[in-house]
Amino acid sequence: xxxxxxxxxxxxxxxxxxxxxxxxxxxxxxxxxxxxxxxxxxxxxxxxxxxxxxxxxxxxxxxxxxxxxxxxxxxxxxxxxxxxxxxxxxxxxxxxxxxxxxxxxxxxxxxxxxxxxxxxxxxxxxxxxxxxxxxxxxxxxxxxxxxxxxxxxxxxxxxxxxxxxxxxxxxxxxxxxxxxxxxxxxxxxxxxxxxxxxxxxxxxxxxxxxxxxxxxxxxxxxxxxxxxxxxxxxxxxxxxxxxx
Amino acid sequence: xxxxxxxxxxxxxxxxxxxxxxxxxxxxxxxxxxxxxxxxxxxxxxxxxxxxxxxxxxxxxxxxxxxxxxxxxxxxxxxxxxxxxxxxxxxxxxxxxxxxxxxxxxxxxxxxxxxxxxxxxxxxxxxxxxxxxxxxxxxxxxxxxxxxxxxxxxxxxxxxxxxxxxxxxxxxxxxxxxxxxxxxxxxxxxxxxxxxxxxxxxxxxxxxxxxxxxxxxxxxxxxxxxxxxxxxxxxxxxxxxxxxxxxxxxxxxxxxxxxxxxxxxxxxxxxxxxxxxxxxxxxxxxxxxxxxxxxxxxxxxxxxxxxxxxxxxxxxxxxxxxxxxxxxxxxxxx
Numbered sequence: 001x002x003x004x005x006x007x008x009x010x011x012x013x014x015x016x017x018x019x020x021x022x023x024x025x026x027x028x029x030x031x032x033x034x035x036x037x038x039x040x041x042x043x044x045x046x047x048x049x050x051x052x053x054x055x056x057x058x059x060x061x062x063x064x065x066x067x068x069x070x071x072x073x074x075x076x077x078x079x080x081x082x083x084x085x086x087x088x089x090x091x092x093x094x095x096x097x098x099x100x101x102x103x104x105x106x107x108x109x110x111x112x113x114x115x116x117x118x119x120x121x122x123x124x125x126x127x128x129x130x131x132x133x134x135x136x137x138x139x140x141x142x143x144x145x146x147x148x149x150x151x152x153x154x155x156x157x158x159x160x161x162x163x164x165x166x167x168x169x170x171x172x173x174x175x176x177x178x179x180x181x182x183x184x185x186x187x188x189x190x191x192x193x194x195x196x197x198x199x200x201x202x203x204x205x206x207x208x209x210x211x212x213x214x215x216x217x218x219x220x221x222x223x224x225x226x227x228x229x230x231x232x233x234x235x236x237x238x239x240x241x242x243x244x
Numbered sequence: 245x246x247x248x249x250x251x252x253x254x255x256x257x258x259x260x261x262x263x264x265x266x267x268x269x270x271x272x273x274x275x276x277x278x279x280x281x282x283x284x285x286x287x288x289x290x291x292x293x294x295x296x297x298x299x300x301x302x303x304x305x306x307x308x309x310x311x312x313x314x315x316x317x318x319x320x321x322x323x324x325x326x327x328x329x330x331x332x333x334x335x336x337x338x339x340x341x342x343x344x345x346x347x348x349x350x351x352x353x354x355x356x357x358x359x360x361x362x363x364x365x366x367x368x369x370x371x372x373x374x375x376x377x378x379x380x381x382x383x384x385x386x387x388x389x390x391x392x393x394x395x396x397x398x399x400x401x402x403x404x405x406x407x408x409x410x411x412x413x414x415x416x417x418x419x420x421x422x423x424x425x426x427x428x429x430x431x432x433x434x435x436x437x438x439x440x441x442x443x444x445x446x447x448x449x450x451x452x453x454x455x456x457x458x459x460x461x462x463x464x465x466x467x468x469x470x471x472x473x474x475x476x477x478x479x480x481x482x483x484x485x486x487x488x489x490x491x492x493x494x495x496x497x498x499x500x501x502x503x504x505x506x507x508x509x510x511x512x513x514x515x516x517x518x519x520x521x522x523x524x525x526x527x528x529x530x531x532x533x534x535x536x537x538x539x540x541x542x543x544x545x546x547x548x549x550x551x552x553x554x555x556x557x558x559x560x561x562x563x564x565x566x567x568x569x570x571x572x573x574x575x576x577x578x
Binding site: 048049050069070071072073074075079080082086087088089090091095098099100102103104105111112133135151155 | 436
């Protein structure tokens, strides 16, 4: 469904993403892993349209979307959440989620009333119904994250990009959120790409495939268990094995 | 369902009540009309500026330029068309139309460039628009150059002496009331439609709004043009038609932009009732201070405004709106 062909993105002399090719299939759960500065966020930004690639192509459902602005990619079915949750603070949770339905869906004309109905459904699914009418800015970090996930889900995405999906959260909350996202993604056949700095239990638990980035290049792209034991991955995280 | 469709527009009630009360006071209390007209003018510019500043969070320091070209629209229409046979009141309506067209064109030109910038950069880019326009008119000597346009004679020719005097002393102010009300209607319609949601989203976080599928540039331009058009109307009615003259240094004076900003922030940016409340508080305070300490009003007023904005950063209505959320009163507040 999503295909990257030889994508390169430079910032001046720095090559942030270096000839990365990858493919994400419908309904797949993929973890993108890599240490700080390995190009994960840039890669995400190239997929969601914040940056355009310098070289290579981004294909979504066989369409070349390399130079589509972000607002045109969202309705195709690409939703994303941010590293630090960024709900629209002065709007209520319900309005936040409704915005996703209003502008992010593939059906062109979702009116305000209809989007509120969709928002209520999604809010119920992520379990935020008690906070529906609270201003998003007043929520706890976990609730903000859930609001953001709900907002992305209301877009009815085919692909959900989660930036540092679980950063800074309590392990219990992570477990809950992981199983929630996984359940919904399976039901709706959404491909999820979760980006994390470390190979965390959460990602290992849910990802079918792990892609490891190192200094902008893809070094491993394999089923989770295989990737975990790949010597190149161990080297990236732990350094060279001691000689003898 | 039908009931809730109407209920969405309940917040217009207190706004209309405010305008109506002002109008009635002005009509019935002798000697009050000038004060009321000034307050109506402040309400109108607050309400118009709020459509842009309040809903998008962008500050346009060149805003007064739209009122200025609006005033010129009216002046040009009267000056050039007064001799057309049987034009009568048509000259005034053409003036309003021309005001809107000029303000729209200018806002499109400014917006197409400046709205690509964000936050403070936008503010800086717009800061010279009014001055630039002033020097353009003065320097190129178009539209009367620095001598401006004085058109009472032409207005009298088109309408007759008596009607002309009535138009400039009474109907011009009534127009301002109508424009203020119209701006309030536009505001609530925008708030309740997709435009309002898009604007809220981009005001809060432009990058997040983009990846939600919102074409932020489009919605910013919609708000900008709307706000500018209303400003053009205010310039045409509240300045040109009322004073029957237009001078470049007067109508491109940045002072009015600052007043707009104060009114909107004082009342509550992005709220519907905020601008009229801000306008009343600002207008009355300014008037009262100029009576009791003539000449020193700004000296006293500036610190008061500073304190108010520090204590109520959301403005008066922003605070009340939050406090009344979910109560019976909340339905009438936006």
